[in-house]
Amino acid sequence: MKLSELKGDKNLKAEKDSCSWKKSDLLNLNHDLFENKDNSRSFNKRSNNSTLSLHISAYENSIKTNDLINNGEFRSSGSASLIQNSFEFPRQQEKEEATKPEVSQFKASQKLLNPYESIHVNHSIKESTKMPEFIYPPSLLNGINIDVPEGFKIRPLGTRDFDNGFLQLLSQLTVVGEVTSKEALDRFNTMASMNPLSYYITVIEDIETQKIVGSATLVIELKFIHGIGCRGRIEDVVVDKEKRGLGLAAILNKTLVQLAKNLKVYKLSLECKDALIPFYEKFGYKKDEGNNFLVQRFG
Numbered sequence: 001m002k003l004s005e006l007k008g009d010k011n012l013k014a015e016k017d018s019c020s021w022k023k024s025d026l027l028n029l030n031h032d033l034f035e036n037k038d039n040s041r042s043f044n045k046r047s048n049n050s051t052l053s054l055h056i057s058a059y060e061n062s063i064k065t066n067d068l069i070n071n072g073e074f075r076s077s078g079s080a081s082l083i084q085n086s087f088e089f090p091r092q093q094e095k096e097e098a099t100k101p102e103v104s105q106f107k108a109s110q111k112l113l114n115p116y117e118s119i120h121v122n123h124s125i126k127e128s129t130k131m132p133e134f135i136y137p138p139s140l141l142n143g144i145n146i147d148v149p150e151g152f153k154i155r156p157l158g159t160r161d162f163d164n165g166f167l168q169l170l171s172q173l174t175v176v177g178e179v180t181s182k183e184a185l186d187r188f189n190t191m192a193s194m195n196p197l198s199y200y201i202t203v204i205e206d207i208e209t210q211k212i213v214g215s216a217t218l219v220i221e222l223k224f225i226h227g228i229g230c231r232g233r234i235e236d237v238v239v240d241k242e243k244r245g246l247g248l249a250a251i252l253n254k255t256l257v258q259l260a261k262n263l264k265v266y267k268l269s270l271e272c273k274d275a276l277i278p279f280y281e282k283f284g285y286k287k288d289e290g291n292n293f294l295v296q297r298f299g
Helices: 003-070 118-125 159-163 166-170 181-192 248-262 274-281
Strands: 152-156 199-206 211-222 230-239 267-270
Touching: 152 248, 159 166, 159 181, 166 211, 166 230, 181 199, 199 248, 211 248, 230 248
Parallel strands: 230 267
Antiparallel strands: 152 199, 199 211, 211 230
């Protein structure tokens, strides 16, 4: 046999083996693909069953949780994910943020006031309330029977008196300064709103002109001494220079002495110039021997 024929037989055999191998591999590949497809179906089926079981379990847990809440037995552990979505685990939430506890919140503040400025603050607290017409109730004078000359009347200081010459009358006694109507009414409201009352400013009005022609003040000081008593002071006694000689100053003093007694002060005092001592002694005042009146002026 020739060498070329021998080589031809070998090539023919190799081609047959190659075809046989390819056919076998193809069959094996198809078999593997079929098995993988079956395995995939089996895996998907198991996966679906597992997911369904998780959903069923979560649904049952949500029902139990609702029952516990309704029965008042539920205790929060700090996570709100179960209540937000009972079909998701916390790691499945797109955004897991710690929720703030729903508690009432408020802010409180305290500002300490200067005690020397409190008198300017009190009136602002009462702005929402109606300002009293008089600085003290006129009924407190009902039981005091003092004869008043015809054409005049005695009563507590009123809000309208600032337009009827009250501050101008005080300027005949001492320096008043530049006081606006608002400032005067604010101070009036402060005095009239005190509880208990401390300022009993009493005026005499000329009925015809409605002008204030006389004024005097009874100031009540609260004490711890004398059985939690109170002391009275008479201050700022003044009568219009055009109405002096009519006995208006005596009417004011008698009225306030009786009012002080009615308010049960344990002591009533006043300061006056030496020349006026005989005048005030007529109403029961006397010099307190051994005690001296001292003063410091700051303005």
